[in-house]
Structures are given as C-alpha cells and as structure tokens.
C-alpha cells in the first residue's frame with residue numbers, strides 16, 4: 001500500500017445464487033446504470049450502511065434469469081466502477097472438491113483457475129492492448145477484514161483455496177470433478193472468472209466468499225449436485241452471508257491509503273503507443289481506464 005493519498009472506499013457487493021437483495025441498507029434506491037458494454041445483469045441497488053456507501057448487484061439478475069455464460073461481466077464491472085465502487089465483495093455458491101470443506105462452510109479463496117471459454121474476458125482489444133498482472137487475483141486486505149469478521153461471528157470458514165471456474169451451465173462430469181481435485185482445487189463454480197480479471201483491469205479490489213452448497217459429484221457418500229440441493233443449502237448459507245456482509249461493510253468502508261495492488265494495476269499495463277490507439281475504444285474505456293488514458 002502507498003500512503004500518498006487517502007481514499008473513501010465505496011463497497012460493491014455482487015450477490016450470487018440465492019442472494020438477490022441486501023439487508024439493512026439505508027436510503028435504498030435501485031438505479032439503472034448505462035455502460036458502453038451493454039446492459040448489466042440488473043439495476044444497481046445504491047444505499048448506505050452505517051454511513052458507508054454501498055452498491056449491490058444481483059449477478060444473475062433478480063429472479064435469476066441470466067445463466068453464467070450469458071452474464072455481461074464487462075457491463076457489470078464497468079457499472080460498479082461508474083458507481084464509484086473501490087472494493088468488490090463477491091458472494092458465490094460453490095461445490096466443494098475437498099472432504100474438509102462441507103456444505104455450509106465458507107472458503108475465502110485466494111486463487112482461481114479459469115476454465116471458462118465462452119465469455120468476453122477483457123475491456124481491452126485491438127486499438128488499446130493491456131496486460132494486467134493476475135498473480136494475486138484477490139485482495140489480501142479485503143480477505144483480512146472478511147476473516148476477522150467471520151471469526152468474530154463464529155462462521156465456519158477456511159482462508160485460502162483455489163476456485164475452479166467452469167463454463168457450465170451443466171454441472172461437471174465425475175472425470176472433470178476428479179481432474180479438478182487432482183489439481184488441488186478447493187471449490188468449483190461458474191462465475192468468478194472473468195469477473196475477477198475484469199475487476200483487476202478496472203483497478204478495483206476483488207474478493208470472494210465462496211459458500212459451499214454441495215460436494216459436486218466426486219463424493220461416494222453424497223448424492224451428486226442438483227439445483228434443488230444447492231438452493232436448500234443456500235437458504236441456510238444466505239443467513240450467514242447476510243450477517244457477514246453487515247459486519248464487513250463498515251470495516252471495509254473506513255478511509256484508507258490507495259491500495260496499489262489493484263488500484264494502480266494499469267500503471268504499467270498498456271502497451272499500445274498513444275498514436276496507435278483507437279479513439280473509439282479509448283472512449284469506451286473512460287470509466288475503467290480513464291485514470292491512465294487521460
């Protein structure tokens with residue numbers, strides 16, 4: 001972290017399966033945010049929580065109409081950036097790939113393997129090429145806060161683990177599930193990539209609370225995952241998720257120095273010479289990369 005400048009964080013919460021609203025927000029207002037990348041999943045819910053500005057987005061839209069492969073991840077992240085969000089807390093239902101991570105357990109993942117293939121994965125393109133670092137895709141500062149609050153609330157959790165992102169929408173075959181286990185992955189889901197990559201390109205801090213709903217299909221003593229089982233466990237998980245979010249937001253919302261690990265990600269990432277840049281693409285990048293393209 002650098003100490004040159006203090007910022008007032010704005011907390012973005014992306015709600016996954018079973019989380020289509022956020023409790024306890026004051027001055028609540030659902031508002032449409034336009035982006036140059038098309039429509040976000042839904043309107044954004046603006047509000048404050050203990051004086052901290054928050055913005056909530058239901059990842060799949062209210063009522064869950066949008067499947068993982070059709071999510072407009074670029075519009076979602078751009079809209080949150082336009083709304084002033086600095087720190088994104090993503091809440092996701094996941095399948096467990098390890099015996100010691102049972103349904104109801106929360107995993108504060110710190111790595112991803114991206115096996116999605118049918119999604120737009122970058123804001124940058126021909127006419128403005130950028131390569132951001134993804135070695136550490138999750139904000140350790142945000143995880144520190146989540147870990148502290150989860151401990152205080154007595155929520156069962158593990159810090160650290162790899163989230164394997166599959167394309168879906170079908171669940172994995174047993175061979176795929178065993179492959180991901182052989183890679184040492186902790187959990188499997190369909191949504192956190194390219195979300196985390198785009199958050200990094202947009203210079204926003206990102207962390208996920210991966211809430212285990214099932215043992216996918218590898219466990220010999222548990223039934224293979226179904227939507228019915230996921231929804232049933234999510235109903236219980238959602239209560240802990242709400243308690244955790246309420247505790248995390250005020251803690252994350254305190255004034256702090258710029259967190260260069262994400263908030264300066266574009267300082268050395270754009271390789272296209274100014275004269276070779278496409279002005280139309282540069283205009284679309286106003287929210288995401290305006291800081292360095294001005």
Ligand SMILES: CSC[C@H]1O[C@H](OP(=O)(O)O)[C@H](O)[C@@H]1O
Nearest residue numbers: 016017068092093189190191230
């Ligand atoms: C309803 S089970 C499969 C669905 O749930 C997870 O989504 P999210 O991360 O938004 O909670 C998973 O990735 C699938 O999209």
Ligand SMILES: Nc1ncnc2[nH]cnc12
Nearest residue numbers: 093094095188189216225
């Ligand atoms: N087993 C699983 N695979 C992929 N996404 C999931 N979301 C919840 N459980 C899942």
